[in-house]
Each structure stands twice: as C-alpha cells, then as structure tokens.
Amino acid sequence: MNMKPFPSGLGENAVMITRVADRQWHALEDDLVVGRGHAQHRPDGRLFVSIDAWHDATFNRLAEAMLTELPAPLYTVVDEADVELTAAWQGAGLTIRRREWEYVVPTDPQVTGIEKVVPPSGVTIVPAGEADEGLLRTVDREIRDEVRATVGWESMPAEVIRLPEGDTIVDPSKYAVAAAPDRYLGLIRVVTVNRPRIGLIAVRAGEQRRGIARALLTHALGALHHSGFTTAWAEVQESNQAATALFESFGARPMSSNLELVR
Numbered sequence: 001m002n003m004k005p006f007p008s009g010l011g012e013n014a015v016m017i018t019r020v021a022d023r024q025w026h027a028l029e030d031d032l033v034v035g036r037g038h039a040q041h042r043p044d045g046r047l048f049v050s051i052d053a054w055h056d057a058t059f060n061r062l063a064e065a066m067l068t069e070l071p072a073p074l075y076t077v078v079d080e081a082d083v084e085l086t087a088a089w090q091g092a093g094l095t096i097r098r099r100e101w102e103y104v105v106p107t108d109p110q111v112t113g114i115e116k117v118v119p120p121s122g123v124t125i126v127p128a129g130e131a132d133e134g135l136l137r138t139v140d141r142e143i144r145d146e147v148r149a150t151v152g153w154e155s156m157p158a159e160v161i162r163l164p165e166g167d168t169i170v171d172p173s174k175y176a177v178a179a180a181p182d183r184y185l186g187l188i189r190v191v192t193v194n195r196p197r198i199g200l201i202a203v204r205a206g207e208q209r210r211g212i213a214r215a216l217l218t219h220a221l222g223a224l225h226h227s228g229f230t231t232a233w234a235e236v237q238e239s240n241q242a243a244t245a246l247f248e249s250f251g252a253r254p255m256s257s258n259l260e261l262v263r
Contacts, residue, residue: 015058017065025065027058037062039070048075056088063092073262080257094261099238103252105198107225107232112250117218120210122180125219128190129173136177137169139184139204144168146205176219178203178212188216190232196224198234201243213246221250 015035016028027035035053042048049066053059067074076094078085090096109115119125169175171191178186186203190196198220203212224232234252236243 015061017061025062027053027062034058035062037066039066046075050076059088067092067263075260075262077258077260080259086259089261094263097260097262100235100258101238101254102256103234103236103247104255105232105234105247105250105252107221107229114218114250117215119178119215120212123185123212124179125215126177126179128176131172131175131177133172135184136172136175139187140168143202143204176216178216186212186216188220190220196229196232198232217250
C-alpha cells in the first residue's frame with residue numbers, strides 16, 4: 001500500500017463511503033471509486049478485513065465505517081515491511097497479535113547437510129499422490145481437532161481458501177503422509193504455483209517428538225530437489241519454537257514477515 005496525503009478542502013469532504021454488498025465498501029469521490037474495503041470469514045471462523053486506498057484519509061474513513069458496522073473481533077494481515085499500512089491499522093484501533101516469518105528452505109541435501117532421515121520404526125512415508133484419501137482426511141480432521149482442543153486452530157497460519165463445511169483437503173494429491181500399518185500419523189502439504197510452498201506440516205499429538213515431522217520434511221524437500229527446485233517457501237509463526245527449530249535445522253532463512261492484527 002502506497003499511502004499519500006489526501007487533499008484538504010472540497011476533495012476530502014466529497015468522499016462518500018458506501019456499503020455496496022454484504023461485506024464490501026467503496027469510497028467514492030465525484031462518482032469515482034478511490035478506495036475499497038472488504039471483509040471475509042476464513043475457514044476457521046475469524047473475520048478478516050482489508051482496505052485498498054491510495055490516501056490516508058480515504059483509508060481512515062473506510063476503516064471507521066467498516067469497524068463500526070462489523071462485529072468484533074476483527075483481524076487483518078499486513079506485510080511487516082509496510083510500516084505505513086501497519087500504522088494505519090493501529091491508528092484504527094487494531095493491535096499486533098502475532099508475527100509470522102516467511103522462510104526460504106533449500107532442497108539440496110548438500111546444502112541442508114541432511115543426506116537422509118530414516119522415519120521411526122514402524123513408520124513409512126507415502127509420497128504425494130499415493131495416500132489413501134479416506135485415511136488422509138481422517139488424520140487431517142483429527143489433528144485439527146487436537147489443535148482446537150489445545151492452542152486453538154486460529155493460532156495456525158490463516159487459510160484463505162473457502163472450503164465446503166467440514167472439508168479441509170483441497171487436493172489430496174498435494175499431501176505426503178507418515179503411515180503406521182493401520183493409520184496415518186502425520187502429513188505434509190506442498191503446493192507449487194510459481195514456487196513450491198510448504199503449506200502445512202502436522203503430526204498427531206501422541207506421535208510428536210519421534211522424528212516424524214523431520215522425516216516428512218526431508219521427503220518433501222528431496223522430492224522437490226529431484227523435480228529441479230532449489231528452494232521451497234514456508235510460513236512459521238514466531239512463537240512456534242519447534243517449527244522454527246525444525247526449519248532452521250535444514251538451513252532455512254527468514255526472508256520476510258507478516259503481522260496479524262486484531263481489534
């Protein structure tokens with residue numbers, strides 16, 4: 001966001017804020033749209049807001065209208081490097097809730113220093129596209145239930161894709177899993193659009209601290225390296241010390257950070 005001082009006088013007074021849809025607002029000046037606001041429920045149930053406006057006064061008017069009409073709590077996510085946008089949301093009454101680091105992760109074992117990681121006894125890694133869909137959906141649902149019952153799923157990176165109620169697996173072919181003879185113990189999701197992104201790595205609560213996450217990550221990075229990718233990307237919450245230690249042990253480096261703010 002590139003915020004510029006808004007002209008004083010008639011121009012400023014002429015800006016009108018209009019709610020054009022259920023969760024959409026426009027800022028109009030002489031019938032021209034000079035700003036937009038939007039609110040959307042994420043799959044975890046939280047309501048996130050965003051504003052696109054060139055001028056600080058337009059942003060402030062949109063924020064005031066949206067925050068007046070929408071129920072709290074409200075959330076937004078900003079690039080920490082965008083200090084103006086961060087300050088604008090803080091001026092509207094939001095406070096920083098958490099920081100999420102974006103890591104670049106090398107895939108070459110000679111760079112990571114991890115040639116091969118053997119899964120724990122009795123555990124095998126099933127490559128992406130080969131997992132049983134029923135068992136995959138079961139382990140995903142049960143891990144999410146465990147998270148909700150402890151730290152809360154809202155503490156995880158916010159998923160922006162709208163999904164059918166109760167369904168959190170968009171494309172089963174993107175998941176590799178750690179398998180015991182009778183069930184799956186953990187999973188990792190890698191999505192490649194312009195670059196590979198490790199969107200999720202999770203292990204059942206009772207199976208953690210056995211090296212399963214490390215084995216899943218080793219497998220995923222090895223598959224990407226075999227496909228010709230030299231790096232992957234991942235987001236890690238600053239307070240998640242276990243995930244931070246895991247990725248940094250593979251030589252991952254933080255490249256940028258996002259802030260989640262709440263009102």
